Amino acid sequence: xxxxxxxxxxxxxxxxxxxxxxxxxxxxxxxxxxxxxxxxxxxxxxxxxxxxxxxxxxxxxxxxxxxxxxxxxxxxxxxxxxxxxxxxxxxxxxxxxxxxxxxxxxxxxxxxxxxxxxxxxxxxxxxxxxxxxxxxxxxxxxxxxxxxxxxxxxxxxxxxxxxxxxxxxxxxxxxxxxxxxxxxxxxxxxxxxxxxxxxxxxxxxxxxxxxxxxxxxxxxxxxxxxxxxxxxxxxxxxxxxxxxxxxxxxxxxxxxxxxxxxxxxxxxxxxxxxxxxxxxxxxxxxxxxxxxxxxxxxxxxxxxxxxxxxxxxxxxxxxxxxxxxxxxxxxxxxxxxxxxxxxxxxx
Amino acid sequence: xxxxxxxxxxxxxxxxxxxxxxxxxxxxxxxxxxxxxxxxxxxxxxxxxxxxxxxxxxxxxxxxxxxxxxxxxxxxxxxxxxxxxxxxxxxxxxxxxxxxxxxxxxxxxxxxxxxxxxxxxxxxxxxxxxxxxxxxxxxxxxxxxxxxxxxxxxxxxxxxxxxxxxxxxxxxxxxxxxxxxxxxxxxxxxxxxxxxxxxxxxxxxxxxxxxxxxxxxxxxxxxxxxxxxxxxxxxxxxxxxxxxxxxxxxxxxxxxxxxxxxxxxxxxxxxxxxxxxxxxxxxxxxxxxxxxxxxxxxxxxxxxxxxxxxxxxxxxxxxxxxxxxxxxxxxxxxxxxxxxxxx
Numbered sequence: 119x120x121x122x123x124x125x126x127x128x129x130x131x132x133x134x135x136x137x138x139x140x141x142x143x144x145x146x147x148x149x150x151x152x153x154x155x156x157x158x159x160x161x162x163x164x165x166x167x168x169x170x171x172x173x174x175x176x177x178x179x180x181x182x183x184x185x186x187x188x189x190x191x192x193x194x195x196x197x198x199x200x201x202x203x204x205x206x207x208x209x210x211x212x213x214x215x216x217x218x219x220x221x222x223x224x225x226x227x228x229x230x231x232x233x234x235x236x237x238x239x240x241x242x243x244x245x246x247x248x249x250x251x252x253x254x255x256x257x258x259x260x261x262x263x264x265x266x267x268x269x270x271x272x273x274x275x276x277x278x279x280x281x282x283x284x285x286x287x288x289x290x291x292x293x294x295x296x297x298x299x300x301x302x303x304x305x306x307x308x309x310x311x312x313x314x315x316x317x318x319x320x321x322x323x324x325x326x327x328x329x330x331x332x333x334x335x336x337x338x339x340x341x342x343x344x345x346x347x348x349x350x351x352x353x354x355x356x357x358x359x360x361x362x363x364x365x366x367x368x369x370x371x372x373x374x375x376x377x378x379x380x381x382x383x384x385x386x387x388x389x390x391x392x393x394x395x396x397x398x399x400x401x402x403x404x405x406x407x408x409x410x411x412x413x414x415x416x417x418x419x420x421x422x423x424x425x426x427x428x429x430x431x432x433x434x435x436x437x438x439x440x441x442x443x444x445x446x447x448x449x450x451x452x453x454x455x456x457x458x459x460x461x462x463x464x465x
Numbered sequence: 466x467x468x469x470x471x472x473x474x475x476x477x478x479x480x481x482x483x484x485x486x487x488x489x490x491x492x493x494x495x496x497x498x499x500x501x502x503x504x505x506x507x508x509x510x511x512x513x514x515x516x517x518x519x520x521x522x523x524x525x526x527x528x529x530x531x532x533x534x535x536x537x538x539x540x541x542x543x544x545x546x547x548x549x550x551x552x553x554x555x556x557x558x559x560x561x562x563x564x565x566x567x568x569x570x571x572x573x574x575x576x577x578x579x580x581x582x583x584x585x586x587x588x589x590x591x592x593x594x595x596x597x598x599x600x601x602x603x604x605x606x607x608x609x610x611x612x613x614x615x616x617x618x619x620x621x622x623x624x625x626x627x628x629x630x631x632x633x634x635x636x637x638x639x640x641x642x643x644x645x646x647x648x649x650x651x652x653x654x655x656x657x658x659x660x661x662x663x664x665x666x667x668x669x670x671x672x673x674x675x676x677x678x679x680x681x682x683x684x685x686x687x688x689x690x691x692x693x694x695x696x697x698x699x700x701x702x703x704x705x706x707x708x709x710x711x712x713x714x715x716x717x718x719x720x721x722x723x724x725x726x727x728x729x730x731x732x733x734x735x736x737x738x739x740x741x742x743x744x745x746x747x748x749x750x751x752x753x754x755x756x757x758x759x760x761x762x763x764x765x766x767x768x769x770x771x772x773x774x775x776x777x778x779x780x781x782x783x784x785x786x787x788x789x790x791x792x793x794x795x796x797x798x799x800x801x802x803x804x805x806x807x808x
Contacts, residue, residue, distance in 0.1 A: 326748035447747035458804035463792030
């Protein structure tokens with residue numbers, strides 16, 4: 119449904135003739151009803167990719183194509199309202215002076231939907247995100263962060279989009295509110311077959327919402343593949359190092375990795391000719407500094423950019439950490455079947 | 466083992482720790498109650514009588530969601546609750562004295578030298594107009610009485626200790642020239658340059674990328690172990706505490722609901738709120754529904770009710786009438802619940 123091919127984006131640096139290479143040859147596809155998780159650290163270019171997909175930024179080169187109903191000749195711009203964006207900071211993405219009802223209705227104005235339909239569509243959108251209709255007359259400041267983000271989702275969904283780009287939609291939320299938004303997004307996807315481009319730095323959230331995952335580093339997708347496969351057997355040293363830094367709430371469950379990432383993401387100005395990870399990678403050989411590793415297919419839909427991916431896979435044991443955590447969670451968190459027993463502390 | 470955290474309820478009941486306090490506590494907070502005025506003659510209690518203790522070399526995790534009172538607690542321990550908050554009751558015992566009774570001048574010299582705090586948003590903490598080397602060195606000059614040259618040498622050592630690449634050059638850098646991770650390291654260098662005995666980390670790693678966060682956590686633990694200092698590690702990320710802290714306490718609406726060694730807390734959680742927090746990370750909605758109430762019941766009217774009764778799926782009539790004490794379920798494992806989950 120969405121095809122992104124060889125995307126590049128450079129931003130000029132003020133007061134200099136240098137450029138920031140934010141996106142370097144990014145390609146991916148998203149099918150209807152599918153979630154692609156785009157994961158990376160700050161500065162990896164994941165937000166820029168999202169903004170190019172929704173058309174807020176023009177790419178320097180490369181193609182973004184939508185294969186949607188009513189988009190006969192595969193134009194770069196999809197019909198209005200078919201691609202929507204949900205922002206990171208729920209409080210900042212809502213107009214503080216606009217009541218919730220007016221905020222949710224705003225996209226209908228751009229679509230020139232007949233006024234007589236607004237009321238029904240707003241109510242449907244509120245029901246979809248399980249928000250009380252009594253909130254329609256409230257202002258954003260009166261809502262909790264979780265409710266504000268539901269408003270953000272309702273505003274995106276009111277146009278019945280085929281693709282929603284979610285840029286860190288849960289990063290500003292507490293764990294319980296975060297889990298509720300994830301549930302909500304999954305339910306909407308099941309009901310409406312909406313596709314998501316889910317951008318986040320939070321690997322555990324990415325793991326649970328995505329069908330496929332793309333790992334970004336310095337403007338490149340270094341590895342992409344099926345979520346379960348990539349999380350259990352990463353083949354790129356960066357994916358492996360990133361996964362080993364996930365801290366699940368269980369003292370005994372850690373992702374094993376032969377990669378311990380030191381230092382930080384380098385500057386996207388004056389990029390090296392070779393692999394971008396070479397300066398931080400324990401697997402580095404001379405060849406990595408000379409040339410950029412091409413895309414190699416290592417399984418169905420599993421693409422990796424690394425000369426030594428076989429060695430990475432061989433030294434990193436396949437991890438079932440997330441599966442083990444799920445199993446442990448079921449044991450630890452199951453509701454007791456017996457009646458609660460009064461606890462009387464011993465004096 | 467003894468109960469590390471215990472609490473008395475507000476100011477209405479006499480101070481009572483669960484077991485006699487041991488002298489090995491490096492820092493002990495007793496019955497900390499903090500109120501914020503809301504309107505003329507009215508006030509809101511944000512901390513309802515917190516008791517907690519940290520031993521030398523120990524890392525105590527404190528988890529809670531936004532609004533639980535985490536930052537208020539962190540700042541009140543240093544005698545500076547967020548304005549307009551006021552410490553209504555409470556003692557902070559540190560090195561044999563109650564630091565809250567010290568004159569402002571003594572308290573100020575204690576903060577920074579023996580007690581340090583690392584906060585999030587490092588750029589807000591650093592002075593944008595002064596090179597970071599000078600900002601770090603100033604701490605050593607003021608608190609350790611070093612001369613200019615000695616202080617700069619010490620600052621450079623600290624930059625190396627926090628693993629800032631190219632430290633000699635970074636001494637002359639201004640905050641805007643540093644990445645978020647590097648600025649956070651600089652703030653840690655400022656906090657630790659005087660070898661403080663007790664460090665409070667208030668969500669210090671929340672804005673960082675996971676790989677940088679892992680490096681900062683390793684660094685904090687290494688420095689704590691080397692200097693024998695203790696730490697109160699405040700965060701909303703439950704996952705970090707499972708790997709980084711020796712003991713973990715759960716804060717909800719200004720009260721400690723449960724505290725235990727990390728193994729006990731994560732492998733046999735007893736309070737329904739702890740279970741809800743952990744369920745949020747499992748991404749299994751069926752599990753989470755078991756521990757959440759939608760919509761939450763109205764808050765119980767009785768003043769002496771359990772504050773969690775309105776959200777608790779296990780709540781019984783007793784919970785709406787009578788507030789449970791923080792009591793010892795197993796040695797070292799305390800819980801504030803009439804009907805804790807036991808398996």
